[in-house]
Amino acid sequence: MTKLDPETRIPDPIELDAIEEARLRAAAGLAPIRSSTPEYAGFDQVGIPDRPPQTEREREVYSLEEGEMLINMGPQHPSTHGVMRLVVKVRGEIVVDIDPVLGYLHRGIEKLCENATYTTVLTYVDPMDYLATMHNEHAPAIAFEKLYGIRPPKRAEYIRALVVELERVSSHGLMMGFLALDMGGLTPILYAFINRDEIVDMQSAISGQRMLFNFFRVGGVNFDTNDEFLSRLGTWRGHVLKNIEMNERMITDNEIFRARTINMGTLSGADAISLGVTGPNLRASGVPFDVRKAHPYSIYHELEFDVITQQSGDSYARYLQRIAEIKQSIHLIDQIMDKMPHGPVQAQVPGIIRPKPGRAYAAIESPRGLYSVYSISDGGPNPYRFRMRDPSFISLQAMPKLMPGRLVADTMAIMASLDPVMGGVDK
């Protein structure tokens, strides 16, 4: 420690922090941080927390047998989606156990929402699942409408369904690219972004924002469609299938891709149900559950579509499931554009909403599965309790089941095939 300058008496904050940390560690009975460890001492021990294990599971993961070591995948790693940390226990290159560590992106959105008025909640939920922003707004909007006891006009419902299906196309398209990227394919992700960029431009034409659209309102949507949106939609509809096909040619039949995904990360239907996995991941395991069909919301009971399923439940099936759903969504968009009625897009709602005390639940089918919102009102302008079920979080539960026995290289490929979004996982 250097001597402080008597003139200024401003100690180095880093030094102060170090002193403070040493004091706290001493108070908590932890070993002090060594400034230099002996060379190569305990190379395989690096990554084990320096505190006793808190749970049985933790003891299981962090106790190593002969020949095993821990590898940290993330939170800063070239291919973790967002900031996720996987503690991987490996024997050579074979994964023995895996422990997903979450919370690096936790922003306390639920608590923020409980302090916001019902109108502004819809802006807070945007950055949760940042690849499906419209879906994030859809469920709270429905829940608040149930609480307040209004229904949005028909045209608003159609516009909602339209933008939501567009978002699904862009999200599933990106999943194709990310899956290839995590296996070392550089190109499909960029082709996928061409498609996504057009959709985002289109949605920013209708909503006035990129990415975080803030388009849904309690009792309707912010804007009606305009010429700019419709002309972009028409152009996009003209070549979207060609674009998706271009990406499919890169991936679907590629022998290397097939060798790395078929029979890889197989999730059986029963396992998927018991883990609570929903959405494309569940349907790829052969379970025909789609919220749009099982519990129709918005206008989905007026549209014709089938629940697509795959049988094998492996990474390749999850990939094929996404492709099939992209085509289905485009089909839905065609129907919506055909049937869209005229009329207003926003019901009469006051600026500050004060619903009667009560509770409401709304579930929608987001690109990652069943996304639902449970909201309790105590009669005030803010939700008393606001709870979101995010499908990515549930999907991650399947990982310790899928990965053991695979190679380190497969962890990322399997994770990409589950398509989690960390913004939604950590909330």
Place this chain on the structure above:
Amino acid sequence: MDFELLLGLGRFVLATTLLLLLTVPTAFVVIQMEMKIIAQMNLRFGPNRIGPKGIFQSTIHGFKVLAKEDTVPDQADRSTFTLAPWMVFMAAAMSMLVIPFAPGAIAADFNIGIVYFFAVLGLSVVGLLVAGWASYNKYSLLGGLRSAAQMVSYEIPLTLSIVGAVVLAGTLSFSELIAWQLDHGWLLMWQPIGLGIFYVSSLAEVNRTPFDMVEADSELVAGPFTEYSGMRFGFFFFAEYVALFIMSAILVSLFFGGWLAPWPFPAQLGGFAGTLYGIFWFFLKTYIFVFIAVWLRATLPRVRVDQLMGMAWKVLLPLALVNLFITAIAVVVFDL
């Protein structure tokens, strides 16, 4: 002292210096090709700001790497950590000695040039292994071990695949092999299976997609290079791209007639003009294969490490042995 010996020594020093200097622009050109071609295939423009059409981008990258801070991890094995980039780079640079650029333009025309080449290029695995171990990093360690396993495995089919060609031509010298190809047509026609095995194995040997196990950025961050920065990383980077160039050059010399034009070599061209003519064809063919390697990288995902090893031992090695067997029988039966 013997004047002839002095002349030979001087020529050798000049040639090695020239080749060492050649590695730098070669790496720049290959890196630039990689950036630009992959970008174009991705429907991007790629580098287009520095210099006309962005041609100086890789040069600027090179200088940037020079200017960066050179860090050594706290618990790294400092001496070997420092040495590893040199081992990898020198393995690549030394194997350039036997590349036959043109008639008369070959630094050292050994009679065992092919053996020398494989012996020296294989040394780079030592450097990667050392880098992986010395870094005190688990990613580096896994990457280093992967590289050792991969390169040792692929040395075998790689070497066996050209034994057929050697048996046919009856020589281990690159210039004599090319002279044989001048008389009998390119070895491409004689050894198609050998060519296929050689190409696949050479991609694995220089860690190119789809066999870039060593780096595998989506799994191992940057493999053995993870902890390197500054010019040490630059050496690895250079060595990698120079090795790609060298492998393409050797492929061209072995199977595509080296400096020979696709049509008969004009007899009246001798001396310096002949050398230039040869260099032109040699570089043209070599860069076509560099292009193909980059093209593969733009298209393919990476194979998994067990699939990679399985392919070496279960597919390529038996194929190479069969190829050698057929060639040997043919040589005996048809008295080639």
Place this chain on the structure above:
Amino acid sequence: MSIPGSGIAKGMATTFRNFFAPKVTRQYPEQRPEIPDRWRGRLDLIYDPFGEHKCEVCFQCAQVCPVEAIDMSGFDSEGNRIRYGMQEIYDERRDPNAYRRAGLAARPMRNPARWDEAVDTPWVDATIDGYGGRPEALVAVFGAVQDRYGYLPERALRRISDRTTIHWAQVFGAAGLGGFRLLPAGGHVVTVCVCASCRFAGGPALLAALEDELGILAGEETADGAFSLAVGTDVGAGSISPAIRIDTLVYGPLDADKARHVVHERRRAADQATAGATA
């Protein structure tokens, strides 16, 4: 079952075709993106057809902004300046007590005296009101405060910020203008400009003359504390170089004799004021 390698060949064909295909990247500075008509990210206020701001400073936007990003001020219908913002939060972050509340080690102040400086608050208010409370008068108010205290005490600046509803950061930034001091200095500060043009026109000669006149070197203070001599490039008087500045007043162009005269006059005026005060 297809032929082995056909999938790879399909992909290779796709990339090769795209190698020659038109590119989709927008070359940003040359190609501007098409901003939608409804774009909500424009950082300007909308004008009505008569060239007036449509914004009526109703603060509704600032009140509903979920992330509290809007900090605005303006005039109400009676011409009073009104403000809505998170200034207090910003101020608190600078406060040493905020560190303590956050559980961090408190950083001692560089100059604790500045926090305890007594400032005649009613006088500051009266001065501000004398200038109409308009933001344009900020520099004039600063001049008055500095004339009285010899520098700008932090409390006075805060009072100015509160009274004029100009944001604290702006007030503090404006106080960094040439001529204003945030710390007390000895007596009147005579600043000799050493910018390029003044130096060329004879600034060094002025400096030598003033050093001789005051009997001190640059950076020093006279024995009675009435004057201190400084050099600076921020006198900001390019057309009248060589120039000097005494407190906030700029004199120039000067030669050595005129400079001596100016300082002499100033000293005499100061002496008279002191004499008057004691009398």
